[in-house]
Amino acid sequence: AQSVTQLGSHVSVSEGALVLLRCNYSSSVPPYLFWYVQYPNQGLQLLLKYTSAATLVKGINGFEAEFKKSETSFHLTKPSAHMSDAAEYFCAVSDETGGYNKLIFGAGTRLAVHP
Amino acid sequence: DADVTQTPRNRITKTGKRIMLECSQTKGHDRMYWYRQDPGLGLRLIYYSFDVKDINKGEISDGYSVSRQAQAKFSLSLESAIPNQTALYFCATSERVNNEQFFGPGTRLTVL
Numbered sequence: 001a002q003s004v005t006q007l008g009s010h011v012s013v014s015e016g017a018l019v020l021l022r023c024n025y026s027s028s029v030p031p032y033l034f035w036y037v038q039y040p041n042q043g044l045q046l047l048l049k050y051t052s053a054a055t056l057v058k059g060i061n062g063f064e065a066e067f068k069k070s071e072t073s074f075h076l077t078k079p080s081a082h083m084s085d086a087a088e089y090f091c092a093v094s095d096e097t098g099g100y101n102k103l104i105f106g107a108g109t110r111l112a113v114h115p
Numbered sequence: 116d117a118d119v120t121q122t123p124r125n126r127i128t129k130t131g132k133r134i135m136l137e138c139s140q141t142k143g144h145d146r147m148y149w150y151r152q153d154p155g156l157g158l159r160l161i162y163y164s165f166d167v168k169d170i171n172k173g174e175i176s177d178g179y180s181v182s183r184q185a186q187a188k189f190s191l192s193l194e195s196a197i198p199n200q201t202a203l204y205f206c207a208t209s210e211r212v213n214n215e216q217f218f219g220p221g222t223r224l225t226v227l
Contacts, residue, residue, distance in 0.1 A: 043218035
């Protein structure tokens with residue numbers, strides 16, 4: 001079965017600084033990969049997804065992620081953090097164990113943005 | 116109007132009570148899921164259903180049951196609630212391809 005590791009449960013950056021949230025997955029076959037964001041008291045919203053097309057994926061709100069097969073990574077970046085980016089971010093990978101296609105989520109990374 | 120709705124949004128109950136959480140969707144998706152979210156653990160899959168007659172246990176199904184009343188409705192029940200079932204519960208839907216999931220706003224359940 002697939003698994004997802006998000007390095008760093010909490011990340012803190014200054015407004016305007018680079019945001020880098022790390023995600024590694026376990027798979028020998030390139031899966032579908034997703035980043036979701038959860039704002040306080042809300043459900044999860046899709047930021048971006050990798051579905052075996054371009055390895056650099058652009059999402060909403062200026063976020064992007066690069067699929068690196070050799071590193072089994074799918075790190076999320078944003079060049080310049082904004083206060084409104086403060087949220088919890090989840091990386092997820094598709095899993096087809098048992099013939100059913102499901103998502104496996106990482107534990108999440110809470111991003112804090114300070115002035 | 117929201118595509119995926121959950122009721123109630125908040126619920127406080129006592130140990131031993133039976134609780135039902137409801138999920139409805141207007142996206143026309145066949146697939147529906149129930150997750151629970153706990154701090155530091157991310158989202159864990161409780162049950163999933165790929166159509167009305169296809170229901171499967173997820174990673175943490177013990178203590179839970181589900182009912183898929185129609186394509187658009189998927190309910191989660193706690194037969195006898197216990198305090199460690201205190202969590203945030205999410206319903207989600209997806210299409211057959213791509214596996215992108217769409218989430219409801221969540222139900223915050225507290226079991227005293």
